[in-house]
Amino acid sequence: MARLASLFILALLIAACVQYSLVKAEKVAIGDVYTVDAQIAWNKKTEGKTEIWTVDGPLLQELRFIKGIEDGDALFRGGAGKKLPPFKSKMTAIEIKELFETSLAQIGVARLKTLNLRPESFGKVAGFRFEFTYALKNGLEKQGFALGAVIDEKLHMIIYSGTRLHYYPKHKDDVERLVRSIRMI
Amino acid sequence: MRRHRLSAVLVAVWLGAGACATAPGDGDASLADEGGTAPGLIAPGAGPGVPLVPDLSPGQRPALATDEAGWWMVMDRTESKLKTAGNLVRDEALNRYVKGIVCRLAGPYCPDIRVYLLRVPYFNASMAPNGVMVVWTGLLLRTRNEAQLAAVLGHELGHYLRRHTLHRWRDAKSTTNALIFFQIGAALGGVPVAGQIASLIAMGSITAFSRDQERESDRMGLRLMAEIGYDPRESAKLWQNLIREDEADEDKKTRFIFFSTHPAPEERSETLKRLAEDALKASPAVETGDERFRNIVLPHRQEYLRDELRLRRFSRSEELLKMLLEDGVDAGELHFFRGELYRLRGKKADGDKEGDTDDKDKALAAYAKALDAGGAPPEIHRSMGLIYLKSGQSEKAWAAFAKYLELSPDADDLEIIKSMMQPMG
Amino acid sequence: MLGRGGLITVLIFSLALAGCEVASFYAKEKLERGNKTAHVLLMTPDVQLGEVTAGGLVEPNAEWTAIAEKHVVAALKEQLAKRKSRLVLYRSPKADTPKARIHTQLIKLHNAVGSSILLHKFASPPLPTKEDKFDWTLGPQARIVGHEYGADYALFVYLRDTYTSPGRVAVMVLAAVLGVGVPGGAQIGFASLVDLKTGDVLWFSRLARASGDLRTPSAAAESVKTLLKDFPL
Numbered sequence: 048m049a050r051l052a053s054l055f056i057l058a059l060l061i062a063a064c065v066q067y068s069l070v071k072a073e074k075v076a077i078g079d080v081y082t083v084d085a086q087i088a089w090n091k092k093t094e095g096k097t098e099i100w101t102v103d104g105p106l107l108q109e110l111r112f113i114k115g116i117e118d119g120d121a122l123f124r125g126g127a128g129k130k131l132p133p134f135k136s137k138m139t140a141i142e143i144k145e146l147f148e149t150s151l152a153q154i155g156v157a158r159l160k161t162l163n164l165r166p167e168s169f170g171k172v173a174g175f176r177f178e179f180t181y182a183l184k185n186g187l188e189k190q191g192f193a194l195g196a197v198i199d200e201k202l203h204m205i206i207y208s209g210t211r212l213h214y215y216p217k218h219k220d221d222v223e224r225l226v227r228s229i230r231m232i
Numbered sequence: 233m234r235r236h237r238l239s240a241v242l243v244a245v246w247l248g249a250g251a252c253a254t255a256p257g258d259g260d261a262s263l264a265d266e267g268g269t270a271p272g273l274i275a276p277g278a279g280p281g282v283p284l285v286p287d288l289s290p291g292q293r294p295a296l297a298t299d300e301a302g303w304w305m306v307m308d309r310t311e312s313k314l315k316t317a318g319n320l321v322r323d324e325a326l327n328r329y330v331k332g333i334v335c336r337l338a339g340p341y342c343p344d345i346r347v348y349l350l351r352v353p354y355f356n357a358s359m360a361p362n363g364v365m366v367v368w369t370g371l372l373l374r375t376r377n378e379a380q381l382a383a384v385l386g387h388e389l390g391h392y393l394r395r396h397t398l399h400r401w402r403d404a405k406s407t408t409n410a411l412i413f414f415q416i417g418a419a420l421g422g423v424p425v426a427g428q429i430a431s432l433i434a435m436g437s438i439t440a441f442s443r444d445q446e447r448e449s450d451r452m453g454l455r456l457m458a459e460i461g462y463d464p465r466e467s468a469k470l471w472q473n474l475i476r477e478d479e480a481d482e483d484k485k486t487r488f489i490f491f492s493t494h495p496a497p498e499e500r501s502e503t504l505k506r507l508a509e510d511a512l513k514a515s516p517a518v519e520t521g522d523e524r525f526r527n528i529v530l531p532h533r534q535e536y537l538r539d540e541l542r543l544r545r546f547s548r549s550e551e552l553l554k555m556l557l558e559d560g561v562d563a564g565e566l567h568f569f570r571g572e573l574y575r576l577r578g579k580k581a582d583g584d585k586e587g588d589t590d591d592k593d594k595a596l597a598a599y600a601k602a603l604d605a606g607g608a609p610p611e612i613h614r615s616m617g618l619i620y621l622k623s624g625q626s627e628k629a630w631a632a633f634a635k636y637l638e639l640s641p642d643a644d645d646l647e648i649i650k651s652m653m654q655p656m657g
Numbered sequence: 658m659l660g661r662g663g664l665i666t667v668l669i670f671s672l673a674l675a676g677c678e679v680a681s682f683y684a685k686e687k688l689e690r691g692n693k694t695a696h697v698l699l700m701t702p703d704v705q706l707g708e709v710t711a712g713g714l715v716e717p718n719a720e721w722t723a724i725a726e727k728h729v730v731a732a733l734k735e736q737l738a739k740r741k742s743r744l745v746l747y748r749s750p751k752a753d754t755p756k757a758r759i760h761t762q763l764i765k766l767h768n769a770v771g772s773s774i775l776l777h778k779f780a781s782p783p784l785p786t787k788e789d790k791f792d793w794t795l796g797p798q799a800r801i802v803g804h805e806y807g808a809d810y811a812l813f814v815y816l817r818d819t820y821t822s823p824g825r826v827a828v829m830v831l832a833a834v835l836g837v838g839v840p841g842g843a844q845i846g847f848a849s850l851v852d853l854k855t856g857d858v859l860w861f862s863r864l865a866r867a868s869g870d871l872r873t874p875s876a877a878a879e880s881v882k883t884l885l886k887d888f889p890l
Contacts, residue, residue: 069785090784102786103793104773132544135578140648141618145576152542157318157351165647175648182318187765212759212766213796213856302707302717309705312749316761401716408712412828412839415713419837 067092070100076232078114080203081170084228086221094124102218108209110222115201122150122204129153136200140164140175143195143202147179156181156189169196169203170229180211190215194226284452286393290340300361300398307362314348314364321349321369329528330367330385333378337386337456341393353539355474359388361397372529373536374474374552376559378521379466381529382457390452396445403442443495450500454507461517464508471501473555480551526561533562534609537569546577564607571598575615592619610639614649621652681862681887682778682791688859688889690809695742695890698808698853700764701749702729703815706871709842711824721820721872728877729816736881740890745808759801766795767813771849774861795856803853810890811853816846816880818871844869846884860889 067090076082077098089100089110100110113122121131131150138146144164151159159181167176174196182188191208207222209215294300314320321327327349335342344363352368359365365388375381391397441449450467458464475497495503511517540549550573557566574595582588589597599616602608617632630653637649688695706721734744750757770793777784778791802811821829821841832839846864851857864884870876 066782067784088786090786101784104777104784106769106773106776137622139618139621139652141614141645144645149542149544152353152539153544162644163647164645166651184318185313185765185768186316186318186320186761187769188318188762210766210769212762212798213794214766217796296720296723298719299716301719305719305722306705306717309703316765405710405712405714405716408714409710409824410712412712416828416832416835416837416839419832420835 065092067101077112079232080115080198081232082228082230083225086225086228087218096120097124103214108214108218109207110218110225111204111206111208113195113202113204113206115198115203117201122146122202123154125153126155134202136197136202138197138202140166140195143175143197144177147193151181155184157184158182167194169194169198169205170231172196172198172231179208188212284390284394284448284455286341287395288393291344299401300395303397303401304362307360307364310360311346311348311362311364314366317348317350319351321351323349323532325528326532329524330381333382334365334385334389336460337382338389341389345389345392351539353536353543357384357388359391359396361392361395363392365389365392369532369536369539373533373540374477375470375525375529376473376556377466378525379457379462379519380470381525382460382462382521383453383464383467383470386453386456387449388453389456390449391441391445393452394445394448396441396449400441400445447495447500447503450495450504451507454504454511458508458511458515458517461515461519463518463520464511465505466520468501468504468508471497471504475501476555477548477551480548481545482547483545530561534565534569537565541569541572541576544576546573549573562607564602564605565609567598567602567605568608568612571595571602571612572615574598575619592623595619610636610643613639614643614645617649617652678866679862679864679883679886680779681860682774683860683887683889684791684857685859685889686887690890695740695810696745696806696808697737697742697850697890698745698747698802698806698811699730699733700747700767700811700813702726704729704818704871705816706818706820708822709819709825709840710822711828713825713839715819725816725818725871725877728871728874729814729881731874732878732881733812733814733885735878736885736888737890740888742890744812745806747806747811756801756805759798763795763799763802767849767851770795770858771813771847771861774849774858775847775863778861779863791858791861793858795851795858797856799851799853799856808853810859811851813849813851814846814884815848816844816871816884818842818844818869818880820870820872841867843867844871844880846880848884850889860887862887 070085070089070091072085072087074082075085087102089102091098091100093099096114096116098112098114099105100112101108116122116134118136119133121133123131125131131153132146134143134146141164144161148159148161160179162178162180164175164177167174174194176192176194178190178192180188180190188211189208190211191206193204193206195202195204197203205226207215207219209217294304327347330349331347334345334347338345345365346363347365347367349367349369349372352370353373354368354370355374357365357367357371365385367385371384372381375384454464454467457467478497537553540552543549550570553566553570553573557563557570572595574591577591579591581590596616596619599608599612602612613632613636617629617636620626620629620632633649633653637643637646643649704722704726705717706725707715707717710716730744730746737744750760774793777787799811803809819842825839825841829839829841844864844866846862848862848864849858850860852859862884864880869880869883871880
């Protein structure tokens, strides 16, 4: 619990600005492109073109919907004033995976491994999927998978991740059902 | 009430932002010796020409009731976290190698120093008062031989032997003690935040060593390396290479951390050169340890170059690769990464520059050199395939992908590559 | 190294606003266990003491910390004995074995869980799905630790205590005369109890106040007692 004190302070500050809203276990529209069946109840916050869902808190697990980022947009929001490398609309799945790795490396994760990049349908659209593992700088091990597709030159991704112990496996099956329920609007 | 709460928030934000840059004590695994230097905080040191002697004896531990013991305790705890850090490099041979050099430099102090290698793609190393030395892999990528590595390690040992952290802490204490009255005055004047921030700036400055301490460590490091036979001229060469990389940077925001907190690099390089000449007169040390460095550090260079390219600081990485090519070791690998750099940058030719070509052509030329030289990883064919694909040369692309799969049949992206080879139905 | 004093100031300030020095959350008010003695594994306590200098920096103090660690363990033993429970001391695994790695991951996970509890339970507003729930857990692999020590529960303790130096007292007095508030020492702590059969976090407590001491046995006992208010055993 070494950094809990400072975390608590930051938590107070961050929490003061972040209000989560409830996502019920029903059909939910993700932007105006597709719907999913949420399977279980989630808590949701929004960061630009990204929705972040969690059950137990984003430090433990999160389900991230990147809703159609355009040429020049970053995959994630970087730390203080840091701009992460941009998505390009002509990128292949290989390069999007590369962008994902680069973005996480710049955010500062360790031992990142991506596995088994393969074609997979995103709703009815041809897309891709890969799994990944990494560790935070403090050593906590995380695990996840990403499903994505470029639709009308915009990148859509669903990234589920959580701690290797307990929180990733906890809702893995729910999320697998959720991604199978994608219906294009 | 409102204003009080606001000031509390400001202070916390300030501290939160500073927390990651703080060297000793905050438990951050990066442990960099970085930060700014405030004027007026000058550590007790010896002037030029005065022989530097260690400030503590081998095996010395501070008495429990001292301020020094407090910082040792904090750093002991940080060390225990370091042992399970996510980016700790566990490679045994590499750890043994770096520790071995440290040991020879440290002599009787060897048992007092523990070395931790962290996978961080920047040039840095740090030294904690309890003997914990942290070395980042971005440093191993940039030192060109064992003597240059020894120069940095010796410099860090200098901080330990001269107990720089302790002196810095005591200075900071007296500075902030004096500042408190300014704070109270500011609060009386109705600007509580200004007072707080003034003292925070003072506090921020003590997380780095002072410039004089850095100079002292430079001299100490140089002496330690020369004493055990390393060519002391390599120290100045290292700084010159770093300056060269820095100057190549089109985006000046990414200067070396080392430069921001240390004496001006040009001055430092000159001083080191002069000191090296003196040291050479005393003992003709000429060892550079190229062979050992190549055998143990270079096998890891591909990983570190991958990390480097992920930083997307293309202009400086380009210069770095150029310098590494001057050594000519494993040229195929270096040309491959040059190709990767151009492929990732993807810039169009600069019309004002005569003979400049598109990055994709630069990439293909570099890949060709890499294949010629040998030693590039199989991904080179995948990269070439991606470039061909984008320029509409599907058949060449498929041939390249086929070659990639032939060389790495268990490739992790096998399925997607196959799907790209039979496109559009 | 320098932020602590300021952080603690803000912490105390924000809690003073909330008007509480100790607060806790629990899954069950009282744990059922019949007549059996509960074995509670005390994870290496994270205790650190220091002094606030006149200028407001915190100087860590190794001697006080070593004394406080002894007093805290003794006080915890006594508190648990009153609750028909026995304290077992955890020892970090030395060798880097697969089992040791699971231990390490569980402790790091507890860190993340603790931070999540602080974020989403103590600092408002709560996560909507957890408004009336306290169901964080380390998961069933916590059993591995429990099994090794024959323990039923794990107790995590974190304490930071700072004291006002004579110089700081002088500054505080002068400032008070002039009508300005300058903070001195403070005590903050967190503690949590984990069920080692299920991994569930049964109870989580947070202490923050401008008083308290860990350097003498009786004052340390009072601090531990306050931290364990509402302890479910």
